[in-house]
Amino acid sequence: MGNAKVILGAYVPGSSWLHHLDPRVKLFSCFWYVVIVFLASNWLGYLWLFIVLGALIALSRLPLKLYWRGIKPLFWIILFTVAIQLLFSSGGHVYWQWGWLAITSGGFYQSAIILARFILIITISTVLTATTPTLQLAAAMEAFMKPLRYLHVPVNQIAVMLMIVLRFIPTIMDETTKVMNAQKSRGVNFDEGSLIERARRLEPLLIPLFVGSFKRAEELATAMEARGYDPDAPRTKYRVLHWHRNDTLAMIGLTLATIILLATRLMSAGMLF
Amino acid sequence: MIDIQHLSFKYPDRTQAALNDVTLQLPMKKWTAVIGHNGSGKSTLARLIDGLLIPSSGTIKIDELLVDEKNLQQLRQQIGLVFQNPDNQFVGTTVADDVAFGLENHQIPHDQMQARIDESLKAVGMQDFADSEPAMLSGGQKQRVALAGILAIGPRVIILDEATSMLDPKGRHDLLKLLKKLIAERDMTVISITHDPVELSLSDYTVVLDHGKVAMQGETTTLLQDPAKLADLHLALPFAQQLQLLLKKRGINVPAQYLDSERMVEWLCQQLNS
Numbered sequence: 001m002g003n004a005k006v007i008l009g010a011y012v013p014g015s016s017w018l019h020h021l022d023p024r025v026k027l028f029s030c031f032w033y034v035v036i037v038f039l040a041s042n043w044l045g046y047l048w049l050f051i052v053l054g055a056l057i058a059l060s061r062l063p064l065k066l067y068w069r070g071i072k073p074l075f076w077i078i079l080f081t082v083a084i085q086l087l088f089s090s091g092g093h094v095y096w097q098w099g100w101l102a103i104t105s106g107g108f109y110q111s112a113i114i115l116a117r118f119i120l121i122i123t124i125s126t127v128l129t130a131t132t133p134t135l136q137l138a139a140a141m142e143a144f145m146k147p148l149r150y151l152h153v154p155v156n157q158i159a160v161m162l163m164i165v166l167r168f169i170p171t172i173m174d175e176t177t178k179v180m181n182a183q184k185s186r187g188v189n190f191d192e193g194s195l196i197e198r199a200r201r202l203e204p205l206l207i208p209l210f211v212g213s214f215k216r217a218e219e220l221a222t223a224m225e226a227r228g229y230d231p232d233a234p235r236t237k238y239r240v241l242h243w244h245r246n247d248t249l250a251m252i253g254l255t256l257a258t259i260i261l262l263a264t265r266l267m268s269a270g271m272l273f
Numbered sequence: 274m275i276d277i278q279h280l281s282f283k284y285p286d287r288t289q290a291a292l293n294d295v296t297l298q299l300p301m302k303k304w305t306a307v308i309g310h311n312g313s314g315k316s317t318l319a320r321l322i323d324g325l326l327i328p329s330s331g332t333i334k335i336d337e338l339l340v341d342e343k344n345l346q347q348l349r350q351q352i353g354l355v356f357q358n359p360d361n362q363f364v365g366t367t368v369a370d371d372v373a374f375g376l377e378n379h380q381i382p383h384d385q386m387q388a389r390i391d392e393s394l395k396a397v398g399m400q401d402f403a404d405s406e407p408a409m410l411s412g413g414q415k416q417r418v419a420l421a422g423i424l425a426i427g428p429r430v431i432i433l434d435e436a437t438s439m440l441d442p443k444g445r446h447d448l449l450k451l452l453k454k455l456i457a458e459r460d461m462t463v464i465s466i467t468h469d470p471v472e473l474s475l476s477d478y479t480v481v482l483d484h485g486k487v488a489m490q491g492e493t494t495t496l497l498q499d500p501a502k503l504a505d506l507h508l509a510l511p512f513a514q515q516l517q518l519l520l521k522k523r524g525i526n527v528p529a530q531y532l533d534s535e536r537m538v539e540w541l542c543q544q545l546n547s
Contacts, residue, residue, distance in 0.1 A: 134366075135366050135367070135370075163364070163365070163366060163370075164364065166366050167363070167364065167365065167366045167407065170406070170407075170408040171360055171407070171408070174408070216360075216361050219356065219358055219361035219362070220361050220362065220364070222320075222325060222356070223354070223356050223361060223362035223364070224364060224374075225325060226323055226325060226349065226352075226353075226354040226356075227349070227353075227354075227364075227374060227375040227378060227422065227423075227426075228346065228349040228350070228375060228378035228379050228426070229374070229378045230346075230378070233346075233378075233380075234380060235377040235378055235380060236376070236377050236380045236381060236382060236383055236386075237377060237383060238369075238370065238373035238376065238377055238383070238386050238390075239370070239373075240383055
């Protein structure tokens with residue numbers, strides 16, 4: 001149970017304006033924001049994106065610390081990518097050179113862009129997952145998949161699968177802990193030895209989990225059938241998403257933010273003002 | 274009446290039939306206990322009644338409704354099954370979603386759902402847990418949610434397939450008490466597949482299965498009058514009947530009629546005073 005909170009536990013309960021938005025709006029906006037990050041072409045564009053992000057963070061009424069926690073696990077990857085950009089990009093004034101490694105003004109510029117993109121994309125995703133319960137995100141995904149029905153994609157079945165996955169992650173986590181403890185009490189040590197040795201020790205963990213999951217799946221399938229589930233039959237829905245005025249406002253806001261960003265592109269091209 | 278005629282069933286990977294020419298009439302609006310060893314065919318019988326398995330031969334009728342592939346949807350509306358493992362029948366990510374699962378399957382319109390969910394959660398005393406996740410619930414609570422999911426559909430028959438066997442004594446006691454109350458209120462038929470002597474003593478009617486055949490059947494009070502026969506089949510007896518047997522063994526004359534634990538206490542007090 002505790003474990004599940006870590007994996008799916010990005011959600012932080014609250015009652016802010018963002019928390020109450022329709023998950024479809026939030027999911028789409030997050031996706032759209034990531035797209036327009038790649039449309040920014042100058043520092044003004046990035047400044048604008050940071051202002052929008054700052055406004056969203058303020059609207060989420062969640063502590064900044066939380067967003068930092070989103071970035072922290074990826075810190076080394078970010079650092080590595082930025083360093084690569086810094087050392088291998090060329091162009092502009094050369095500050096330092098050693099063989100084919102060079103730090104140039106172009107390199108600085110490129111790595112700053114990469115850093116900004118990382119921060120923007122990670123943080124906007126945190127805004128989404130921190131203000132939207134997983135169940136609602138799943139509902140939003142299902143809503144976006146609906147048109148695929150015309151391509152004979154079994155959207156209803158995928159939705160039920162998604163629900164079962166979410167439902168059983170904590171249960172399987174619990175079981176993993178139980179099997180691990182059972183094996184530890186028989187003297188298996190999961191924390192020592194070389195990587196290969198440790199990987200081999202996962203065998204007595206994975207096999208019981210695998211077998212247990214199949215048994216579970218069979219029982220669950222019987223129980224679902226007994227409750228009238230038929231994968232091919234139409235079903236009504238309990239969780240229905242409702243569109244509110246605030247959702248329309250949010251979409252207008254997103255449109256405006258996009259227009260302003262496009263304007264910054266034109267400004268850099270000297271076509272505006 | 275649940276009318277079972279010459280019912281046989283064999284699992285494809287076994288040589289022996291799980292049920293062999295079983296003919297039974299189970300009364301409606303009564304509590305029937307089906308007891309027997311592991312492998313006696315109890316659970317198979319439950320699955321056949323719900324149409325989850327197709328019999329090799331024989332027929333089952335629930336009043337006039339024939340258990341048949343054509344009638345499955347109707348059948349599932351009339352029969353609710355509670356299984357043994359509380360975790361492996363909980364489908365929803367929250368309590369309310371789980372109760373809704375059955376409603377969605379039976380295509381209950383959205384505007385009726387919330388009322389039905391609230392009503393059935395209230396009936397099982399879980400109304401305060403509507404938004405709880407299954408990981409936060411005890412086994413007994415999960416079984417009560419399973420029961421709520423069934424009540425929301427409004428079936429006439431509830432089958433308990435060892436539904437209390439994985440619960441602690443308190444959870445088991447609470448669930449049985451709740452069931453007894455609900456059944457009285459709603460005029461439902463219960464078939465309980467069980468090893469639990471307490472569940473047996475709650476029933477009106479008992480069927481004893483042994484190696485896929487009906488070994489005994491009748492009113493529970495009549496069957497329990499002769500506990501020695503049940504003990505011969507190595508079945509667990511309610512406490513009063515165990516005591517009755519032990520007293521008999523010591524040469525004490527116990528009345529031959531069925532005594533529940535209350536009357537047993539009364540009788541013992543009488544004996545001790547005289």
